Amino acid sequence: MNTEDSNVQCPLCGQSHRAPFLKPGQRALCIRCGTTVAERGRLGPDAALAFALTALVLAIPSFLLPFVTLTKFGNERTVLLSGGVEGLWLHGFGPLAVLVLVCGILAPLGLLALLVAVLWTDTSENPGELNATLRRWAHGVEHWAMPEVQILGVMVAFFKLGAVVEVAVGPGLWCYGAASLFTLLAWRRFNLQTRHERARSMLTVASS
Amino acid sequence: MIPLRLQSRSSLAQAAALAISAIIMMVPAYALPVMHLGIAGQTTSDTTILSGILQLWREGLGGLAAIVFTASFLVPVLKLAGLACLLAAAWRKPGTHSHLLTRVYGAVDFIGRWSMLDVFLVAFLSGAVRFGKLASVQPRPGILAFGAVVVLTMLATHRFDPRFLWADSPPPASGRDDAAIQMATTPPTLP
Numbered sequence A: 001m002n003t004e005d006s007n008v009q010c011p012l013c014g015q016s017h018r019a020p021f022l023k024p025g026q027r028a029l030c031i032r033c034g035t036t037v038a039e040r041g042r043l044g045p046d047a048a049l050a051f052a053l054t055a056l057v058l059a060i061p062s063f064l065l066p067f068v069t070l071t072k073f074g075n076e077r078t079v080l081l082s083g084g085v086e087g088l089w090l091h092g093f094g095p096l097a098v099l100v101l102v103c104g105i106l107a108p109l110g111l112l113a114l115l116v117a118v119l120w121t122d123t124s125e126n127p128g129e130l131n132a133t134l135r136r137w138a139h140g141v142e143h144w145a146m147p148e149v150q151i152l153g154v155m156v157a158f159f160k161l162g163a164v165v166e167v168a169v170g171p172g173l174w175c176y177g178a179a180s181l182f183t184l185l186a187w188r189r190f191n192l193q194t195r196h197e198r199a200r201s202m203l204t205v206a207s208s
Numbered sequence B: 001m002i003p004l005r006l007q008s009r010s011s012l013a014q015a016a017a018l019a020i021s022a023i024i025m026m027v028p029a030y031a032l033p034v035m036h037l038g039i040a041g042q043t044t045s046d047t048t049i050l051s052g053i054l055q056l057w058r059e060g061l062g063g064l065a066a067i068v069f070t071a072s073f074l075v076p077v078l079k080l081a082g083l084a085c086l087l088a089a090a091w092r093k094p095g096t097h098s099h100l101l102t103r104v105y106g107a108v109d110f111i112g113r114w115s116m117l118d119v120f121l122v123a124f125l126s127g128a129v130r131f132g133k134l135a136s137v138q139p140r141p142g143i144l145a146f147g148a149v150v151v152l153t154m155l156a157t158h159r160f161d162p163r164f165l166w167a168d169s170p171p172p173a174s175g176r177d178d179a180a181i182q183m184a185t186t187p188p189t190l191p
Ligand SMILES: [Zn+2]
Pocket: A010, A011, A012, A013, A014, A015, A030, A031, A032, A033, A034, A035
């Protein structure tokens, strides 16, 4: 058994602990700095994977369906999720367009893909080097995935536009909002799951 | 493996350099206009981050003005101030006030992302409001500087290794790696 992975390391102070046995709803705190290092969900060990897959499915229509429809003196414009990136790019703000593309679209998608890959391949007692690498990548990508901030930005824009043009929310925005909610849920479960809880996963049972 | 002490000294210096660059970029970010709104029959105007907030306030949207003020001004300023405290404390005397400083790091790491709000706002408006002479929004260079502040601050936070705050304090209990964990049933009351 991989000793490094059977331990729980505090993300803040680096203290390692034996992976605890938790009852549903219990959480474990770091003995040195008090940070929550593990939590046993009430939803079962495969909740993280279910949340991530749901978010991934919702992400597809959020790119393709109308995000917002604007009307000014009878002129109608339908904007997709990528509209903001396009707007910055067309006005010559290339680097900023890339930042918005990364934080609003690429990093959230990448995070979901990595979560699904990690949880799907984590089926044995010793998940191996590839799984550990994917896990590290997921932590790196997560910092740059900010779909919830993009949603707040669009909300503020609605109020700013109220007097200038008519705005209607499209189905793309609803899907994007739901996808980002499921991403947050998946990330939280993924992050605080212990090896003991993962060992109870359907995937593990099926493969061993 | 490089000892934590040496590794952290150089990463502290890098974090400090990134934080100082972010502080410098704050000047153009708040001084320059971030976008331009043109509406047919009205005088066109450039808005800065702070004048945009003031505008929301004048239109009677106080709550919204407070949210944008928090995300676009309080968060970047507090985050850089918190980072400066952490860097100074870790540089001079690692291992003191570790509990408090770890909380500060956690908060800084958590709130940081919300300062991207203004970048997303200007991006959305410039992509959506394109009605030619009737109504249009164009981004202005201030938003580029603001985006740089956000990215530099995030890079500085990631470069800072919070384990350095605990460098001189020995682990509690027996000091062994397999220290047992504290249990708490939810809802937890943090010590
Ligand atoms: Zn800790």
